[in-house]
Amino acid sequence: MERSHVPVLPAEIVEFLKPDTTNAGPVVDCTLGEGGHSALLLEHAPDSRLIGVDADATMIERARYFLGPRASQVEFVCAWYDDFWLSYTGARPHRVLFDLGISTFHLAGSGRGFTFREDEPLDMRLSDSVMSAAELLSGISQEDLADIIYVFGEERYSRRIAAAIVRARSSGSLRTTGDLVETVASAVPAAYRRGRISPATRTFQALRIAVNAELERLRMALPRALAALSPDRGRMAVITFHSLEDRLVKWAFRAAAGDEAAVGRSAVTAKHSTASKFAPKLIDTVAMPEGERITVLTRRPVVPSHEEVAGNPASRSAKLRVVEKTRIEESW
Ligand SMILES: C[S@@+](CC[C@H](N)C(=O)[O-])C[C@H]1O[C@@H](n2cnc3c(N)ncnc32)[C@H](O)[C@@H]1O
Structure with a gap:
């Protein structure tokens, strides 16, 4: 079996999501694919535990194969990520990654x-x-x-x-x-x-x-994952590939960070008919558990370098946004 997919923004994902060995919570890769990003994160923290989620059973098997010996650190879950977060009751994750869309394997080999x-x-x-x-x-x-x-x-x-x-x-x-x-x-x-x-x-x-109801699933999953994220400097990163996804992530992150102006925004711009029944619903208030705060770490989305795009044209429209969760300190 040969790998088809080249993980996008690899250095940036390692920089933002390198597991923190002092946090006992798992890393959750919500879009495991062929496990490229998961392998990079596990390489930087050989003792970490990772939960790898993918809706596609073929991708779970491909990831298991490509992760090799590292697969023993991974709990594989074949599920839609919105359903996964709805029923998740495990330890609070300290790293969460969404790398949206489909993989090169879907295009070229499925x-x-x-x-x-x-x-x-x-x-x-x-x-x-x-x-x-x-x-x-x-x-x-x-x-x-x-x-x-x-x-x-x-x-x-x-x-x-x-x-x-x-x-x-x-x-x-x-x-x-x-x-x-x-x-x-x-x-x-x-x-x-x-x-x-x-x-x-x-x-x-x-x-x-x-x-695949991609936007609706994303809209449902983001608040659930943000609420579950560990308040001890837990980080969540989302890589999007088109403007609808990116706007959804941008407004959901801002709403979670307490920006009132983000609530009620739509992923669809004014040039589109928001009246369409297919337009993603407006962003709701994204409530955080009491005493926890979200900070957006990427004021502007991080995009791939010219070198990365030249080597991996599939990365050309990638945009990365990252948030961090902390505890609100009591003030005396
Ligand atoms: C861009 S690929 C991820 C590639 C991966 N980061 C890697 O390095 O190999 C996205 C993956 O997410 C899965 N996926 C897309 N939408 C999903 C959803 N709503 N729930 C679960 N998996 C999903 C796809 O099957 C695909 O394998």
């Missing part, structure tokens, strides 16, 4: 239709607990589909693409990702077809986010 470069089944599921892209596309209304492509894909030709998909669906010519690529290409202007990225990129992103 055969599950995540990429527009291959002709594969319209699946796009990280776990079979959800509906596949084919099932989603078979029953959805044209209007809802256009909304999904607009909100999750930030695709300006969403209405034309949705109309073309519905036409292809009725004529029985939408069976594989290759059919979807052709359908999208037929719906957009020629200049867009010749652009820098494939015209299907945003539609694929939107469908994958919808199939």
Whole structure:
């Protein structure tokens, strides 16, 4: 078996999340993938205990394999991270990492239709607990589909693409990702077809986010993980790959840090219709246990260096935000 995924921002993750050997709480990697980040963190703290979570059972097995002897320090949990945090009753973690989205393995080796470069089944599921892209596309209304492509894909030709998909669906010519690529290409202007990225990129992103309910899961998981984090300089880091995710993390972190202005903000900007039923809900108050305080350590998101992007183009849109939790000292 060969590794497909190169962990992004490796030095920065080690700098911010290097385990603190004086804290007995575990490290929780909420998006284990092939275990690249987990391996780096364990390398810096050989006695640490790590809980590795992934919704995809294939990734759990890949991580177990690539972690080698270090796997004995890891408790593997195959679950959606929002469900994991809902039922978590273990010791308070002192390091938490979310590295969002899908891994290079999903794109290049899973055969599950995540990429527009291959002709594969319209699946796009990280776990079979959800509906596949084919099932989603078979029953959805044209209007809802256009909304999904607009909100999750930030695709300006969403209405034309949705109309073309519905036409292809009725004529029985939408069976594989290759059919979807052709359908999208037929719906957009020629200049867009010749652009820098494939015209299907945003539609694929939107469908994958919808199939796996990615933004809603993130919105549910963040406050739960922030509440669980150890107050003894516990740190939580999130790496995002598109603006919707990043805005969700930014406002949730600020709300947790007590910034009233963050509450009620949306991950969706004014240029989008927040009225869409697919727009992520507004950020709620993110309540911390009494006597605990969150501080945002990254005023601006940390982004990869030119060298990293040159060596690992998949890192180009990565943004890292980190918070730390401390105890509020009693003042006399
Ligand atoms: C970008 S990859 C992580 C790569 C990992 N950091 C590494 O270095 O190998 C994201 C992983 O998170 C998983 N994932 C995405 N959304 C999830 C969710 N809501 N719950 C649990 N796992 C999720 C995916 O299956 C994927 O393996």
